[in-house]
Amino acid sequence: MLFNADIPLLTFIVFLPLAGALGVLATRSRQWIQGVALIATLATFVLTLLPLMQFHPEQAGFQFVEKVPWIAALGISYHLGIDGLSLFLLPLTGFLSVAAVLVSWNKIHLKEKAYFISFLVLETGILGVFASLDAVLFYIFWEAMLIPMFLIIGIWGSENRRYAALKFIIYTMAGSVFLLIGLILMAFLSQQLGGVFSFDMVSWLTLKVPSHWQYGIFILFFVAFAVKVPLFPFHTWLPDAHVEAPTAGSVILAGVLLKMGIYGFLRFCLPLLPEAASYFTPAIIALGVIGVIYGAFVAFAQHDLKKLVAYSSVSHMGLIVVGVMAGNMAGMKGGIIQMVNHGLSTGALFILVGALYERQKTRDMNKLGGLAARVPVLATFFVIMTLSSLGLPGLNGFVGEFLLLLGAFRYQWWIGALSATTLILGAVYMLWMVQRVFFETDRSGRPGAVADLSMGEKLVMIPLTLLVFFIGLYPSYLTDRVETISRQLISGPAIKAACLSVVDNPVQPNLDPVKVLDR
Amino acid sequence: MNMIPQDVNLYCLLPEIILLAGATALLFIRGIGRGKGIVPTAALTVFAALAAVFYLWDQGAVGFGGLIVKDNSALLFQALILTTALISFVLARDFLPDHKNTGEYYSLHLFSLIGMGIMTSTGDLLVIFLGIEILSLSLYVLVGFMKVIREGMEGAVKYFLLGSFASALFLLGLALSYGATGTTNLAAFAAPSAAPALLLVGAALMLVGLGFKIAAAPFHMWAPDAYEGAPICVAAFMSVAPKIAVFTVLLRFGMGISGSGQYLISAAVIFMSVASMVIGNFTALRQSSVVRMLAYSGIAQAGYILIGLLAIPEGGAGAIAFYLIVYIFMNMGAFASLAYLSRRQGKALRIDDLAGLASRHPWHAFALAVFMISLAGIPPTGGFFAKFYLFKVGIEAGYLSVVLIAIVATIVSFFYYLRVVMVMYMTAEGEGLVPMPAGMTLIGVMIAAIVIMTFIAGIVPDQFLQRAVSAFSAIIPRV
Numbered sequence: 001m002l003f004n005a006d007i008p009l010l011t012f013i014v015f016l017p018l019a020g021a022l023g024v025l026a027t028r029s030r031q032w033i034q035g036v037a038l039i040a041t042l043a044t045f046v047l048t049l050l051p052l053m054q055f056h057p058e059q060a061g062f063q064f065v066e067k068v069p070w071i072a073a074l075g076i077s078y079h080l081g082i083d084g085l086s087l088f089l090l091p092l093t094g095f096l097s098v099a100a101v102l103v104s105w106n107k108i109h110l111k112e113k114a115y116f117i118s119f120l121v122l123e124t125g126i127l128g129v130f131a132s133l134d135a136v137l138f139y140i141f142w143e144a145m146l147i148p149m150f151l152i153i154g155i156w157g158s159e160n161r162r163y164a165a166l167k168f169i170i171y172t173m174a175g176s177v178f179l180l181i182g183l184i185l186m187a188f189l190s191q192q193l194g195g196v197f198s199f200d201m202v203s204w205l206t207l208k209v210p211s212h213w214q215y216g217i218f219i220l221f222f223v224a225f226a227v228k229v230p231l232f233p234f235h236t237w238l239p240d241a242h243v244e245a246p247t248a249g250s251v252i253l254a255g256v257l258l259k260m261g262i263y264g265f266l267r268f269c270l271p272l273l274p275e276a277a278s279y280f281t282p283a284i285i286a287l288g289v290i291g292v293i294y295g296a297f298v299a300f301a302q303h304d305l306k307k308l309v310a311y312s313s314v315s316h317m318g319l320i321v322v323g324v325m326a327g328n329m330a331g332m333k334g335g336i337i338q339m340v341n342h343g344l345s346t347g348a349l350f351i352l353v354g355a356l357y358e359r360q361k362t363r364d365m366n367k368l369g370g371l372a373a374r375v376p377v378l379a380t381f382f383v384i385m386t387l388s389s390l391g392l393p394g395l396n397g398f399v400g401e402f403l404l405l406l407g408a409f410r411y412q413w414w415i416g417a418l419s420a421t422t423l424i425l426g427a428v429y430m431l432w433m434v435q436r437v438f439f440e441t442d443r444s445g446r447p448g449a450v451a452d453l454s455m456g457e458k459l460v461m462i463p464l465t466l467l468v469f470f471i472g473l474y475p476s477y478l479t480d481r482v483e484t485i486s487r488q489l490i491s492g493p494a495i496k497a498a499c500l501s502v503v504d505n506p507v508q509p510n511l512d513p514v515k516v517l518d519r
Numbered sequence: 520m521n522m523i524p525q526d527v528n529l530y531c532l533l534p535e536i537i538l539l540a541g542a543t544a545l546l547f548i549r550g551i552g553r554g555k556g557i558v559p560t561a562a563l564t565v566f567a568a569l570a571a572v573f574y575l576w577d578q579g580a581v582g583f584g585g586l587i588v589k590d591n592s593a594l595l596f597q598a599l600i601l602t603t604a605l606i607s608f609v610l611a612r613d614f615l616p617d618h619k620n621t622g623e624y625y626s627l628h629l630f631s632l633i634g635m636g637i638m639t640s641t642g643d644l645l646v647i648f649l650g651i652e653i654l655s656l657s658l659y660v661l662v663g664f665m666k667v668i669r670e671g672m673e674g675a676v677k678y679f680l681l682g683s684f685a686s687a688l689f690l691l692g693l694a695l696s697y698g699a700t701g702t703t704n705l706a707a708f709a710a711p712s713a714a715p716a717l718l719l720v721g722a723a724l725m726l727v728g729l730g731f732k733i734a735a736a737p738f739h740m741w742a743p744d745a746y747e748g749a750p751i752c753v754a755a756f757m758s759v760a761p762k763i764a765v766f767t768v769l770l771r772f773g774m775g776i777s778g779s780g781q782y783l784i785s786a787a788v789i790f791m792s793v794a795s796m797v798i799g800n801f802t803a804l805r806q807s808s809v810v811r812m813l814a815y816s817g818i819a820q821a822g823y824i825l826i827g828l829l830a831i832p833e834g835g836a837g838a839i840a841f842y843l844i845v846y847i848f849m850n851m852g853a854f855a856s857l858a859y860l861s862r863r864q865g866k867a868l869r870i871d872d873l874a875g876l877a878s879r880h881p882w883h884a885f886a887l888a889v890f891m892i893s894l895a896g897i898p899p900t901g902g903f904f905a906k907f908y909l910f911k912v913g914i915e916a917g918y919l920s921v922v923l924i925a926i927v928a929t930i931v932s933f934f935y936y937l938r939v940v941m942v943m944y945m946t947a948e949g950e951g952l953v954p955m956p957a958g959m960t961l962i963g964v965m966i967a968a969i970v971i972m973t974f975i976a977g978i979v980p981d982q983f984l985q986r987a988v989s990a991f992s993a994i995i996p997r998v
Binding site for chain 2: 070071072073074111114136139140143144146147150151154155161162165166169170173174177178180181184185187188
């Protein structure tokens, strides 16, 4: 094997894009800037594939772990590691970052250096979030990542970009500061219960957080992650951000950033606060179902392609939340897999919508039409991705949606039935969109020839399509690898909740040395 | 004839003596012109004082019958104040017009350093008052130094009147507490008093006086006008250095008070903290002048730091020290950027004037953006860990609700800090900026160094933290 245990693989993965950003800083000409950015993202992507090959799916716990004390005074360490939950999110990030660089190729005419630097710093932030096992390290990546995204929306977005950028950053940061308080409280609990003031997420897993703390901390965590997902009613920033962001920004936003919310639920809320999690499950599932239906109906009413895809994301992410909260294997596995699938198909749809916008200078469906004959390649890819997004058997979306719905049905049949409307509603708005944009008659009033996909865009779309088929036809490659972690995640709440209810007061906390009580 | 105590030990005033010598010397070499001899003399004096501080480190020198105590915490804070002065000298050298760049200015500056040196290193109320007065008198003059500007005079007069009033209140409080305890030593606060009510009134009056000096709400009214009227190099200095000195005093105060009065005093501190955070942040939202925005942001920052004061046995002192270290970098850095810009633009900047700065001067915009992000407390800058540590000790001491208010205040602060970033990066170039020459300048190099320090404090804060915590571990009485 190329990498053995002594080489800090995850550190390389996380910080290679940052090194690439420094490289971009040192270059001058546009070709070099793009070239260095492409090399950095490609190299990162190749590195993110290595854990896939060396990962032991049957092994519980974290792999590729690196741990070095960082800020000893505060119990913070530099602690990286991955498990089945983050395993596929790293290559997804790596892949979509390459796609982001490719779709921006020769298309940025303003401060291109800053543009590519922002993307590379963003990639480091996202990879860091998925790889961190220390809560403060996690939080630093989580927040640091927002600044480049803020700049990407605000500098290179369309007309209303400043408003969208500010809304994006205020919403997400407001959520995250509450997360910070929750994390600090967790560290104090770790001191009370375990004797060490520590932000180590792995050692937190062994804590039995007292009931009266669980609910408060859960709400603090929940706000941060629900904004990110985005769960109804915290979703209002998403359509604005998507519509105003440049294509590559939308790709990363929809493809990876939204997954950080679900990731947070699964990494923090479920395993650490099982009692509160099971208490709040009905409410969260209700919000998820509302999101599924509401997102679909609003998507149905849109004329703007980007807004339509954005609201379809609200709907799809709602379904993922329903599945992972359902507390059974099917839903959990479906949720973890669907994070990857949604990243691929929605990312691809944003790329194609961006390409369409570039050619027709509009995203209004009322001004498009009949494009299938004029841009056959684009239309083909678009239809494939639409079908993947609405869950056609044989494509990746089916695997995830099927498992998610199965999980929802097992939880409550009527929840499953309500969630299953996503299949019908999704088909309605997605196919209607395809019909209006690619078939019917041309409403653009500009009959001239339209360029089909360029080489760079094809280079992005072909691997995406292959992946869509690969996951659709060989889903056990994914399901096998998320088996262990799903079992842990669903048994965590059940077992721990049982422990807490059987033993009245499992650990008598010594409350004296630390007064974590609100005066 | 034993007027002089036996254990004078002038040696423990070494930094102040050096500063006094420098300040006197500077008065004699006035009028030589910009940068020739004056700034180097002033800077050398401060460097020598810094060397003296390091020389005294770990010696625990005591003099004047215990009136002056140069323990490590005093020395740490004095070193911070001297660093602030060095940064401010570089600003002044660049910013002040030639006919104002005189020995007088730097001499007054050094006098204020003497005052703050005394404030940091004494446990006696009367000596603290002496220090405050030496500091304030120098600053009153410095604020009005550009006497041709009308706003400058207005700010200076306002500062002078309110400042004297605050000093008078402090003195009244001192007198009352002397009446209650029979001594001016701060240690007396710890002992049960014969007249607890009198002592409490005295302590409250002194708290008000000190609150004025750090511009904590509701005693903040003078700050925006004084900052705006003063030359930016003075505004930068007075936004940081007096805060450091007064927080040293407050720390010594807070460590001493006990008994029933403790709760009233801590309620007062909570009130000041919350009021500062709320008033500072919400008022900063509405400012169009950059300096006024920074003034209100400074009020809000004082509110955050006051949280540390509530948590003194739990390590609040270390958190405050760390916050102040980072605050020097980010706040002085922001003011330095502004000084650089307004000198070259020849006017006081409004936020909208910064439009398009990122296109013309990407490095400069980047530096200012880093300082704003750090002031907002966003990682990976030093400001994040500073806030993180303060919130941590605040929660540890049981003030979760105050910390939650601070969190909401922080969210509000994102609006105005990020607004500066937005204007610089996301707005097309406006009419506001006249072209500026590019190239290396001393102030540019210094801003770059401050940016690097801001990042270092955010990425490897361990060194700073250890230093800050260890300086206090020795002197904090375990309650």
